[in-house]
Amino acid sequence: MRVDPSFEVFVEDSSTALLRTxxxxxxxxxxxxxxxxTALLRTxxxxxxxxDSPQAYARTVLLNLSRDRVRSLFRRPREAPMPPDVDTLHxxxxxxxxxxxxxxxxxxxxxxxIRQRQVIVxxxxxxxxxxxxxxxxxxxxGTVKSHTSRxxxxxxELLADHDSLQEVPRAHR
Amino acid sequence: xxxxEQYGRRIGDRLRHEIDDVHASPDLVRKLRxxxxxxxxxxTGAIATPVAAAAVVAVVVSGQAAPNRSTTAAxxxxxxxxxxxxxxxxxxxxxxxxGTQYVIYSKDTYESGYYETWxxxxxxxxxxxxxxxxxxxxxxxxxxxxxxxxPSGPPAPPSGPPHRQQSHAVKDLGESQEITTVDWENxxxxxxxxxxxxxxxxxxxxxxxxxMRKAVAEGKVELVGQEKIGTVDTHHLRVIGPxxxxxxxxxxxxxxxxxxxxxxxxxxxxxxxxxFPESEGEVITYTWLPRxxxxxxxxxLSPPADFKQLK
Numbered sequence: 001m002r003v004d005p006s007f008e009v010f011v012e013d014s015s016t017a018l019l020r021t022x023x024x025x026x027x028x029x030x031x032x033x034x035x036x037x038t039a040l041l042r043t044x045x046x047x048x049x050x051x052d053s054p055q056a057y058a059r060t061v062l063l064n065l066s067r068d069r070v071r072s073l074f075r076r077p078r079e080a081p082m083p084p085d086v087d088t089l090h091x092x093x094x095x096x097x098x099x100x101x102x103x104x105x106x107x108x109x110x111x112x113x114i115r116q117r118q119v120i121v122x123x124x125x126x127x128x129x130x131x132x133x134x135x136x137x138x139x140x141x142g143t144v145k146s147h148t149s150r151x152x153x154x155x156x157e158l159l160a161d162h163d164s165l166q167e168v169p170r171a172h173r
Numbered sequence: 174x175x176x177x178e179q180y181g182r183r184i185g186d187r188l189r190h191e192i193d194d195v196h197a198s199p200d201l202v203r204k205l206r207x208x209x210x211x212x213x214x215x216x217t218g219a220i221a222t223p224v225a226a227a228a229v230v231a232v233v234v235s236g237q238a239a240p241n242r243s244t245t246a247a248x249x250x251x252x253x254x255x256x257x258x259x260x261x262x263x264x265x266x267x268x269x270x271x272g273t274q275y276v277i278y279s280k281d282t283y284e285s286g287y288y289e290t291w292x293x294x295x296x297x298x299x300x301x302x303x304x305x306x307x308x309x310x311x312x313x314x315x316x317x318x319x320x321x322x323x324p325s326g327p328p329a330p331p332s333g334p335p336h337r338q339q340s341h342a343v344k345d346l347g348e349s350q351e352i353t354t355v356d357w358e359n360x361x362x363x364x365x366x367x368x369x370x371x372x373x374x375x376x377x378x379x380x381x382x383x384x385m386r387k388a389v390a391e392g393k394v395e396l397v398g399q400e401k402i403g404t405v406d407t408h409h410l411r412v413i414g415p416x417x418x419x420x421x422x423x424x425x426x427x428x429x430x431x432x433x434x435x436x437x438x439x440x441x442x443x444x445x446x447x448x449f450p451e452s453e454g455e456v457i458t459y460t461w462l463p464r465x466x467x468x469x470x471x472x473x474l475s476p477p478a479d480f481k482q483l484k
Contacts, residue, residue, distance in 0.1 A: 011201055011205070012201075015197035015201050024192070032195075036201075040205055105187045109188070121188075124184050148177065149177060152184070155180075155184060
């Protein structure tokens with residue numbers, strides 16, 4: 001079986017960045033990996049079109065897949081965490097708590113509706129402009145701004161107890 | 174107080190920090206090559222419903238008389254029905270109402286196992302039992318971080334009799350879903366809630382009459398012939414996606430027009446030089462059960478008392 005070598009290079013160079021985006025969009029590592037593989041397969045299938053800007057192509061597929069996820073879940077068994085050894089459940093639980101605490105913003109992000117989540121990820125994780133975000137999502141700039149505003153307001157509520165996120169930088173005081 | 178822009182930047186920085194230990198698998202290319210039997214959920218999700226069946230049947234009814242779907246003659250007792258877009262839409266809406274009268278039992282068989290699903294469209298609930306012939310230690314999709322996915326192309330040939338691996342019961346709560354999972358191999362269960370928007374997607378929602386009308390109008394539908402599935406007389410239909418990205422064979426009961434059997438094959442790539450394999454077909458059979466207490470009880474999933482609950 002042969003795969004275009006340039007596609008392999010693309011996968012090696014970009015898959016971690018795309019996986020992180022997928023993780024933020026889904027809030028679930030298993031789903032993120034699933035979405036990434038699906039997005040890469042679709043990118044490969046249309047490689048002649050995607051090869052000029054494969055990361056943008058794959059990212060667009062990821063965004064679409066993240067919106068499809070709810071309906072897909074209604075038809076498929078839900079992925080679930082599986083401890084490697086049920087005798088070590090307590091240890092697993094403790095580790096999970098630590099990871100959960102570390103990923104407090106990720107958990108808050110997962111509380112947002114998908115549109116708002118997408119906007120936050122593209123604007124502030126991917127560092128895209130309002131116009132770039134609007135183009136990628138098929139929104140107007142105004143819609144991106146309103147989603148951003150609502151999403152940040154919600155995040156401020158969810159993360160109100162985390163002082164480090166609320167502090168004003170000294171230079172602006 | 175931080176401005177929105179400042180706060181957003183801080184959120185972005187924090188997110189980068191929180192997931193800086195997330196890395197893609199180094200053998201991702203190999204995994205992609207091996208991902209050959211994964212179910213094409215979006216495709217079958219759009220087809221494996223009474224709504225889709227009704228819409229397709231409407232086309233086939235026309236196909237029997239007018240394969241180009243463009244007949245305009247008035248029907249007589251000797252002529253088949255005229256099919257128009259309005260007819261398809263009406264049949265779709267009608268089937269939507271019919272679908273809620275049943276508990277739909279389906280059995281989906283693929284290379285390494287099968288799963289059984291009971292769906293109650295009236296309450297938007299379903300429950301399934303996943304069976305696999307793969308030994309527990311080598312099941313595809315079990316990764317080092319403890320995640321389980323459906324079999325996606327087993328690395329080794331399946332062996333042994335099928336055993337129940339996991340069961341799931343899902344309730345649609347409007348803006349969220351409650352998902353109960355029981356793992357029969359490792360004796361645990363969990364309840365998760367998924368919050369999300371309703372999907373905005375170009376893929377038609379099978380419960381949306383407008384979406385299904387569009388799917389049938391844009392795709393290609395063929396009548397293969399009349400066949401018997403078991404003791405049931407059926408119309409054998411073939412549905413090909415608008416960009417030939419999938420092919421679905423569907424057998425519908427010639428009396429009720431409800432689907433009896435379906436096979437779905439996702440097309441492999443023939444362009445661009447890459448050669449990911451075509452997906453292998455899987456077979457789904459459908460049984461339409463009355464919504465009796467006994468059948469509705471199939472939707473309930475009760476974990477055994479001695480199983481550990483995961484939070």
